[in-house]
Amino acid sequence: MTNRKSNYILTTLKYVILIAIAVCCIYPALWVVLSSLRPGTSLYSPTLIPETFTLAHYRELFNNPSFQYGKWYLNTLKIATLTMLFSTILVTLSMYALSRFRFKSRKSMLTSMLILGMFPGFMSMIAIFILMLQLNLLDTHAALILVYSAGSVLGGFVVKGYYDTIPRSLDEAARIDGASHMQVFLKIMLPLSKPILTYVALTQFTGVWGDFIFARLVLRSKENWTLAVGMWDLVASYQNSNFTLFAAGAVLIAIPITLLFIFLQRFLVQGLTSGASKG
CATH class of the missing domain: 1.10.3720.10 (MetI-like)
Structure with missing residues (x-):
């Protein structure tokens, strides 16, 4: 019974660590993707998900003559x-x-x-x-x-x-x-x-x-x-x-x-x- 409990705790700890690593890897990539869809030019945003979405930045990449x-x-x-x-x-x-x-x-x-x-x-x-x-x-x-x-x-x-x-x-x-x-x-x-x-x-x-x-x-x-x-x-x-x-x-x-x-x-x-x- 003790071995089963210790195995359960160890497995749970492994999953917690894996979830934490996954969040650390996925969050920056998700933040960049959502930032590209956010209106304006600001680096900071109080929320991860923007209130409105726009594709203007993608259009500007190919239409702006300065680059x-x-x-x-x-x-x-x-x-x-x-x-x-x-x-x-x-x-x-x-x-x-x-x-x-x-x-x-x-x-x-x-x-x-x-x-x-x-x-x-x-x-x-x-x-x-x-x-x-x-x-x-x-x-x-x-x-x-x-x-x-x-x-x-x-x-x-x-x-x-x-x-x-x-x-x-x-x-x-x-x-x-x-x-x-x-x-x-x-x-x-x-x-x-x-x-x-x-x-x-x-x-x-x-x-x-x-x-x-x-x-x-x-x-x-x-x-x-x-x-x-x-x-x-x-x-x-x-x-x-x-x-x-x-x-x-x-x-x-x-x-x-x-x-x-x-x-x-x-x-x-x-x-x-x-x-x-x-x-």
């Missing part, structure tokens, strides 16, 4: 999509080679990648800025895509771990049947890599979608800005007074990420757990 929200949205979508494609290809090919082949300096390469991955990316921004300046790539989307795609390889150890879990007997059987290395990769490894490829593609897309620091450093002209830079300028130019307009822009920014997570959640969890089982 170019639609252009920024398309710029960010282009950069994130291309970076996702190039990053997935680079990470998949490089980590497959490091996982399945043995060659000189392989361990040194892995160690170097691990050490470099420990340092925050913004430490190299001055060097990257000078390099982009010398290559005449400043204020271009190509600079962002190039740096984002190349830098993604340093974080590919999860992909390598996933390939390490695939039995080598599959490779050997295919090689006995006369398949080349490329045929083994395309016809055997890629179909088995759908979960980890989905994980890599999704994480790369979301990382680029919300990046501000490097985009602010490289992009100079207003028509080339991404959403993060444009939304920062929106708040700064209004001196933090037009929060409801900022909230409307934030809601639209969250839509693609939310949809991707909803449709790809199963592959995301499967890919992350599979790649973490063996290093």
Whole structure:
């Protein structure tokens, strides 16, 4: 009887903690959504639910000539999509080679990648800025895509771990049947890599979608800005007074990420757990 009572108390405590965490996560997002539908520009409101609802802020995002929200949205979508494609290809090919082949300096390469991955990316921004300046790539989307795609390889150890879990007997059987290395990769490894490829593609897309620091450093002209830079300028130019307009822009920014997570959640969890089982 005592054990049953203690189990009941423990279960109740777990549910209370989970409910508290859920409220802490949901309330800010709900507050932003409702703020985007609230008339006026005030940051403060005595009630969570506005007395009247309006879509004027969403219309102003695309109709106000002082900023170019639609252009920024398309710029960010282009950069994130291309970076996702190039990053997935680079990470998949490089980590497959490091996982399945043995060659000189392989361990040194892995160690170097691990050490470099420990340092925050913004430490190299001055060097990257000078390099982009010398290559005449400043204020271009190509600079962002190039740096984002190349830098993604340093974080590919999860992909390598996933390939390490695939039995080598599959490779050997295919090689006995006369398949080349490329045929083994395309016809055997890629179909088995759908979960980890989905994980890599999704994480790369979301990382680029919300990046501000490097985009602010490289992009100079207003028509080339991404959403993060444009939304920062929106708040700064209004001196933090037009929060409801900022909230409307934030809601639209969250839509693609939310949809991707909803449709790809199963592959995301499967890919992350599979790649973490063996290093």
